[in-house]
Amino acid sequence: MRDGEIDDILKKAADARPGPDPALLDRIAGSIQPGMRPVRPLPSARALELLLYLAALAISVIVAAKLGLHGFAAMSGPQILILAAIPILIARATVLTIGAMTPGSKAREAPLTLFGIACASLVALFAILFRDPLSGPFVAPGLACLSAGVITAIPVGLAAWWLLHRGFVVNLAGAGLAAGTLAGLAGVVMLELHCPNFQTAHVIVWHMAVVPVSAALGLLAAKLVQIRRAHRRAG
Amino acid sequence: MHPDGELEALMARYQEGDFTAATALIDRLSPRIHRFFAVQFTSRASADDLLQETWLRIHEVRHTYRPGEPVLPWLYAIARHIRVDHYRKAGRTSARETSLDETPEIPAPHGAHAAAMTVEELLAPLPPSQREVVEMLKIAGMSLEEVARATSSSIGSVKQKAFRAYEKLRERLGRMGGRS
Numbered sequence: 001m002r003d004g005e006i007d008d009i010l011k012k013a014a015d016a017r018p019g020p021d022p023a024l025l026d027r028i029a030g031s032i033q034p035g036m037r038p039v040r041p042l043p044s045a046r047a048l049e050l051l052l053y054l055a056a057l058a059i060s061v062i063v064a065a066k067l068g069l070h071g072f073a074a075m076s077g078p079q080i081l082i083l084a085a086i087p088i089l090i091a092r093a094t095v096l097t098i099g100a101m102t103p104g105s106k107a108r109e110a111p112l113t114l115f116g117i118a119c120a121s122l123v124a125l126f127a128i129l130f131r132d133p134l135s136g137p138f139v140a141p142g143l144a145c146l147s148a149g150v151i152t153a154i155p156v157g158l159a160a161w162w163l164l165h166r167g168f169v170v171n172l173a174g175a176g177l178a179a180g181t182l183a184g185l186a187g188v189v190m191l192e193l194h195c196p197n198f199q200t201a202h203v204i205v206w207h208m209a210v211v212p213v214s215a216a217l218g219l220l221a222a223k224l225v226q227i228r229r230a231h232r233r234a235g
Numbered sequence: 236m237h238p239d240g241e242l243e244a245l246m247a248r249y250q251e252g253d254f255t256a257a258t259a260l261i262d263r264l265s266p267r268i269h270r271f272f273a274v275q276f277t278s279r280a281s282a283d284d285l286l287q288e289t290w291l292r293i294h295e296v297r298h299t300y301r302p303g304e305p306v307l308p309w310l311y312a313i314a315r316h317i318r319v320d321h322y323r324k325a326g327r328t329s330a331r332e333t334s335l336d337e338t339p340e341i342p343a344p345h346g347a348h349a350a351a352m353t354v355e356e357l358l359a360p361l362p363p364s365q366r367e368v369v370e371m372l373k374i375a376g377m378s379l380e381e382v383a384r385a386t387s388s389s390i391g392s393v394k395q396k397a398f399r400a401y402e403k404l405r406e407r408l409g410r411m412g413g414r415s
Contacts, residue, residue: 103308104308170316
């Protein structure tokens with residue numbers, strides 16, 4: 001049996017199917033009539049992406065400037081490449097986050113793919129660009145960097161969430177993961193500008209960890225919103 | 236005007252607060268949404284409830300439609316969300332999806348004739364993800380890109396699901412003698 005024949009069988013069956021009761025359609029129209037008022041459509045995706053992108057970078061730079069741009073001052077020529085590479089990942093995360101605001105928007109990649117690409121790229125870049133051997137304490141300065149990175153990521157995540165809240169997110173987990181990854185990357189930018197510790201193990205473990213921790217916080221926030229939505233509807 | 240262009244124009248008027256545009260959209264799009272719910276093993280009464288809930292949600296989030304964008308992926312993405320929410324509320328989403336994905340093929344009714352079967356019966360042996368792709372792509376007449384947008388997946392994944400679904404349908408209809 002050819003595809004065309006299957007198409008015909010399906011179409012005939014679908015055409016023969018009775019539609020919804022006209023009385024039901026009248027009831028639906030009646031239920032939305034009281035709420036009829038003009039609404040302003042969301043601004044263009046490009047404008048929102050630019051807004052979120054600039055906000056993420058601005059937060060990173062402001063926090064780093066407050067803490068001191070010691071990392072930037074200590075960087076050699078090739079190491080500055082990291083500051084060109086992470087904003088590219090931030091741009092991809094921004095596009096995904098803004099896309100999650102609108103049902104049926106064009107999905108360029110899955111949030112999990114973006115997360116994987118971000119983590120793998122950071123590990124590779126850190127391993128290539130930062131070659132100082134491990135010396136001195138590892139955990140205490142690492143935890144300080146991780147905390148500073150995550151604290152920087154929080155306002156970026158909140159900015160993303162504020163924008164997402166203005167749309168209608170159909171895939172909460174995906175939106176949480178994308179926004180968390182974006183926020184984590186902003187935290188890493190701050191650390192690269194601020195932290196002068198260029199030991200390979202330090203940057204790979206503690207700087208990179210900001211991304212999975214922020215992504216996990218994004219997923220957790222998404223779960224909480226899902227529970228709240230469910231409660232609100234049940235009530 | 237192209238039918239999709241008409242829908243876009245109606246959506247723009249709906250956002251401006253035009254009630255006649257809203258009723259025109261309800262009349263034109265409800266049969267599609269109703270069928271979308273019905274082919275997912277939902278009873279007619281549930282399909283009615285879900286249709287009503289979908290329109291209430293559409294009304295609530297109508298500002299998220301961007302003029303100039305295709306209407307159908309936006310609409311179907313909301314309908315899918317309502318369906319998932321419905322399963323979740325009923326506390327059986329995952330169990331149902333898993334069991335349906337693993338359900339052995341449901342035999343056609345004894346003496347069934349392909350042409351006499353309902354669309355729900357024809358699509359019954361397919362897993363939910365393939366069923367919704369066939370419904371959107373082959374029955375609702377959406378493009379591959381529109382289905383990919385509505386289901387938040389890639390065009391390749393939609394093509395693969397449609398291909399697998401048609402393999403199963405071909406085998407099933409072939410066993411019934413290919414009488415159409």
